[in-house]
Amino acid sequence: MQTIVGLSRGLILISCACYVAAVIIALPLGVPGIMREEWALIPLGAGGILLGLGMIGEVARRP
Numbered sequence: 001m002q003t004i005v006g007l008s009r010g011l012i013l014i015s016c017a018c019y020v021a022a023v024i025i026a027l028p029l030g031v032p033g034i035m036r037e038e039w040a041l042i043p044l045g046a047g048g049i050l051l052g053l054g055m056i057g058e059v060a061r062r063p
Helices: 004-030 037-061
Strands: none
Touching: 004 037
16 A cells, blocks of 8 residues: 555646646536536545645655
């Protein structure tokens, strides 16, 4: 089992993908009836949590 230090780079990459997904989901929000605003919050929240965990792992990696 890998620790958060070993997974930190992957967590940061996944969080970047989550932020891109949130932007793509949020693009059609100006058109009524296409998408609910709450759906953009799911990848945004996941990206925030994963970015925080990845940053913790990166700081712990430094001597």
